[in-house]
Amino acid sequence: MKKNIVNVLTLALVALAALFGAAGCKKGDGKTLYLYNWAVYTPDSVIKQFEEEFGVKVVYDDFASNEDMYAKLKAGGSGYDLIVPSGDYVSIMKEQGMLEKIDLSRIPNAKYLKKETLEKATYDQAMEYSVPYYMGAAGIAVNKEKVPNFEESWSIFARKDLAGRMSMLDDMREVLGDALAYLGYSVNTTNQAELDQALALVNNEWKPNLVKFDAEGFGKSFAAGEFWVVQGYAEVVYGEIPPEKYDTVAFFIPKDEGGPMYIDSLCIPKGARNPELAHEFINFILRPEIYAEFLDSFGFPSTIHTEAGALQKVQPYYSAESLANCELKEDLGADLELYNQIWQKIRFTE
Template sequence: MERLRKGLLDFLGFALVSILLVLSGCGGGSKSKTLYIFNWTYYTPDSVIQKFEKEYGVKVVYDTFASNEEMFAKLKAGGSNYDITFPSGDYVSIMIKEGMLEKIDKSKLKNYGNIDPAVLALCDFDPGNQYSIPYYMGAAGVAVNKTKVQNYDKSWSIFARKDLANRMIMLDDMREVMGDALKYLGYSVNTVDQKQIDEARDLINNVWKPNLLKFDAEAFAKSFAAGEVWVAQGYAESIFAEVDKANWKDVDFFIPKEGGPSYLDSMVILKGSKNKDLALKFIDFIHRPEIYAEFCDYFGFPSTANVPARALKKGESWYRPEDLLNCELKKDVGADLEKYNAAWQAIRVGK
């Protein structure tokens, strides 16, 4: 009986050690962890991802979306395995209200103090940054192929030019395109006035849309780089990522003089994230000055959100912070978003 009891104790001890070893290999150690990121296309350099993976001994799975609407719809439909996503301010507000986000423990963010206080002051969609940390503030603009189009006004009115019909493209993004039209008409990108929204709808539908090849938020940059279109509304980082570097001199990218919607994209941790601590490490990693400068240089961004990174930037920027002065941050318009949805539906179905 004593031998039997000793043998049982030895077996239990071996089993316990085995279980601990398995646990340390499957979740207890950081080397086995995977961080799932859901981000905009062309928005974090591979080199930054690789440095994070190497430093923390982890793997990053990086999926992309082309618009806030696409991101939100996928997450609401059950895309719940992601740890971090990058919504614009208006969608941060919506996601907070929907209970989709985890609170952020800023005491674990050593680099939070690097963020420009002027940018933090704009985060009225998340007072005190309880759920979101600014990533980047910028704006979509217009890219022109100067070898095909020589004379043009740096205005949204370029999309009214019938001589460029079927050679122009705009984003398939409701708040961006509607915001462009509203600013061109002298209104706020956040108006909830039905008459103003209708006026913007009619401008797009009757004046701009007939000259467009299509609305496209995914392949607009590829279409521009391939010469399929000569004028493209979109993001500078996407355009220059697709255009061969030897041809960059032939591209003029500008923020129209009327301004337009600007964005303040933030990093948020999704509710139910299985890797919250690792997600916080990634957020903090992004705001290291040398990492943020690398991010901005890679995409030709001005360092709008991180102050110390400005002194470390080495490359040129496709636009200047002052080019954003006439732009306006998109905000959550609440139930009035349905007015935009109806206008956009009329534009997209051609009514």
Template sequence: MKTFYKSLLAVTFAASLLSLFSCSKKKTLYLYNWTYYTPDEVIAKFEEEFNCKVKLDVYATCDEMYAKLKAGAKGYDLVIPSNDFVSIMLKQGMIQEIDQSKFTNRDKINPVVTEKLTFDPDMKYCVPYAFSATGVMVNKNKVTGDYPRDYSIFEDPRFAGHATMMDEMREVLGCALVHLGYDLNSLNDAELAEAEALVKNKWSPNLVKFDAEGFGKSFASGDFWLCQGYPEIVYGEVDESLWEDTIEFFIPPEGGPATMDCMVVLKDAPNPELANEFINFIHRPEMYAIFIDTFRYPCIVNTEALQYTTKPSMYPPEQANTCTLKEDLGDSVEKFYNIWQRIRFAD
């Protein structure tokens, strides 16, 4: 009997050691993403299937992410910057090629989306994560009668003192440029001068302020009746049962600014294999549907996921068809910066 118990103890001890050894050998994916932009459920399913851990670090802006990496931050595998920063990072040799042998869900990506990635249409270095567009939101409880459904709505005196636009130069000036019939990424001095005059003389007088983050709460409280910005900021502050009766969201027919957030594997990634597995994993239609249901984005990037979604999106995906990606303008972005200073700090 003693021999039996000794044998049982030895087997149990060996099993414990094996389990401990196995846990210690688990690989870790170091993911660097926007705040509140990675569904917990997707991470949990990935960890289970690939017997790994995912450590998530977050940033509030691409500028913050980029500055941290350029300052020498190491250890991240997968980062999800916006398309203009992907272009910058690609030019600076900060990212490596996608392992196409692992990217078996490549065919799930909407060709309309990849065509917009003019700097990497073949997804050699980046894979789209989400397409997001800014638009216009009207508080239907505060306004009676009809109103313009283009950017001229910001000139409507009914909204004076209850309107806001984003505190972001490419956003606001981009809206002005497309409203005037110009390219959202225009660097033409005459066109930019027209856009500046439109914002300064016709739109700004109606605005309470330029606001990039707090407008959702002010919309929900009834202080703001008209907002330009990302719809999720407003929808996230209004009770879902009130969405239909409270919010009208539209993207003007002339279009507007859009952003494509993309997954990239950093050049010095410790676990590039795991990063490539995650890229492919999240684009399984049933996994991407979890992302869509969590954040209620329109299903634009991976349209096959639509069959697995269970919740309506904030707005129909076809509304975004006229939107244009904000491109990396290099040093020429200084033109926008100078105009923005004159608008923001006008007497």
């Protein structure tokens, strides 16, 4: 009998210790946040700080394009708590019921988002289903040692003297958007005549000079000296180059012509297992000091945050002002098929 009493007391003490232990644990202890994001788009240091502060683990899966991300989720690739689509895909996924609603009361740091950013985010200005993560644009990187003279224009891809040394992104909206912007048209046009002109420009003047369309390896190819001019993202290019060689690179977004611009947003997919933790991460990343660390890690300018820019320690690779003439890519709805048809003629015809 005494032994049974001891056992009961022991079990009670263990249960009590567990109860008090749990009460003292950090929020979300033992949980895992499954983040589905663009490749190398959240600093390891930021993820580590979040894991330590909240006593959780972050599993980071990456995608190369909005199309890849959308296709995976549409095919049942669930299990993610947080995804980072661009604005046009936020619109698509919102309309198709693929996103959970955001509870802004749990994201007080959303107060740091610039008013003008939300004005541009026409796909979800009230942040019902998304919270802006970063606003930027692809541009052009030039190896100044190999190409000392050039004009800051999309027309650089028409230079025959650079044939076999250039690449553009394997991205329909980016390539066609650049061609449309160069021709003076909206990057969201659905005018068939304007789209046909963009097709002719890319196929007849740009594509013959390209090695390939490449959305994944252009940074490495540029750093290796294989390509001298690439359309792409500054953080990818500079991420492959040692700092002592930065002065050999020019990166620009054509000032007068502009081009497609993106706002990538944090969203919680339908059926997420840890929406509470997803809200915590969104609020965490928007802390001024944390967001400044994010910007510095990728050489980004502070385009959406009111306070982080003053805390940055690294000179951005391009300025927020260089986006002045850029235009946000919008959800084209059924008219996206016009772009798909043109892209087929670019990518899969000689």
